[in-house]
Amino acid sequence: MxxxxxxxxxxxxxxxxxxxxxxxxxxxxxxxxxxxxxxxxxxxxxxxxxxxxxxxxxxxxxxxxxxxxxxxxxxxxxxxxxxxxxQGEISGTLNLSAPSDFGRNQLLSWLDEFMELHPNLSINLDLSDGITNLYHRPIDLAIRYGTPPDSNFVALPICRHNTRVICASPEYVQNKPAIVKPSDLLAHQCLCFMLSDTYHNRWTFWRDGNPETVVVKSRLSANDGDVVHRWAVNGRGVAYKSLLDISQDIIDGRLLPLLSEWQSEPCPVYLVCADKRLLNHSTRALHQFLQSKCEQRMRQVKDIMSQRSSLAM
Structure with a gap:
């Protein structure tokens, strides 16, 4: 200057x-x-x-x-x-990155609502299950599962208490042996997710503070979380999914949560940016909006799960 x-x-x-x-x-x-x-x-x-x-x-x-x-x-x-x-208005353009499953099945409708509230805002959405490099790509904000390993990132929580959950369609559950403990998964068709060179087939659960890990086998795996999601809804097997991602399917009865007596892996969701200077009025408004939507959805799905659990007893 x-x-x-x-x-x-x-x-x-x-x-x-x-x-x-x-x-x-x-x-x-x-x-x-x-x-x-x-x-x-x-x-x-x-x-x-x-x-x-x-x-x-x-x-x-x-x-x-x-x-x-x-x-x-x-x-x-x-x-x-x-x-x-x-800077005092919600306007301009936001470049947003999000995981495939969350982006397609939750985020799209929420962004439609957010943009109706703020007609001067434009959003460029990049959907990918890969880890977008925020230093090299023109991305303002990224939605990420888990606490970001890079401490230089600014991480704003939008769903702290999200977890993974074993799930399957009613049709699949009806025709297969019951799943009451993690080792029962070894007798089932499991649907696995791949990311880069990592094959996510080690599923861990806890009961009374004691962990139990099973290494599942799968004839179906994909590097796209939404594909695994669709296979589960279509009755192709058992998936270990983010509860937030499948929340609407649980509410509508397309998927059933299993192993409810066991604690599953935490899967918090964050809105991440590489520089705090990117946290302007628009990005903060989006964070607050998504946080509110996630909290509302999690209350709904947990209420449904609690009600169904009570009826089953």
Whole structure:
């Protein structure tokens, strides 16, 4: 911003035709004004003023630069004023990254509602189960499962108490042996998720503080969480899914939660950004909106699960 400040000093000096008067107008010292003009002249490679003991006038080059500079500075100021005004509004463009399953089955309808509330906002949505590099990609915010390992990230919780849950369709459960303990999963068709080189077939549960891990076998696996989700709804097997992702299916009865007597793995959801300067009025509004939606959905699905558990007893 020093160059921009020097240009402002140049314009005021030309208007006042005096270093001392320009300094007084800008609340600077004459030496500071003189130093700014010298910096500009050194950078530009030509003189801006013809100096004498009694007068100061523009050179031909200085006069040409003044005409262009005044217009440019006016345009820049308009832009700065617009930015300052928009910082108090929910507007502009947000580049948002989200996991495939959560993005398609929960986030899309919520974003529709959010944008209806804020018609001056645009959103670019990138859906991928890969870990988007927030330093190299033009992404403002990313929705992530689990606490981000990079401590330099700003992580805003949107669903702290989300967990993974064993689930299957009513049709699948009706025709297969009961699943009452983790080891029972070994006799079932399990649906597994892959991410990069990691094959997620080690499923861990706890009861009375004691962990139990099973290594399941699967004829069906995918690197897209939404595919695993659809296979489960279509009765192709048992999945170990984020409760938030399948919450509407549980509410509507398309999927049944299993192993309810066992504690499953935590799966908190965060809204992550690489720089706290990206947390403007729009991003904070989106965070609050998504946090509210997630909390509401989790209350609904847990109430349904509690009611069905009571009826089954």
């Amino acid at each position: 020093k160059a921009l400040n020097d240009l402002n000093i140049f314009v005021e000096t030309a208007r006042q035709s005096s270093f001392s008067q320009a300094a007084h107008s800008l609340d600077l010292t004459p030496a500071a004004v003189s130093a700014a003009i010298k910096r500009l002249e050194s950078q530009l490679g030509f003189a801006l003023f013809v100096r004498s003991t009694r007068s100061l006038r523009l050179t031909n080059e200085g006069d040409i630069l003044l005409q262009r500079t005044q217009s440019a500075l006016s345009t820049i100021q308009e832009g700065l004023d617009q930015i300052a005004q928009s």
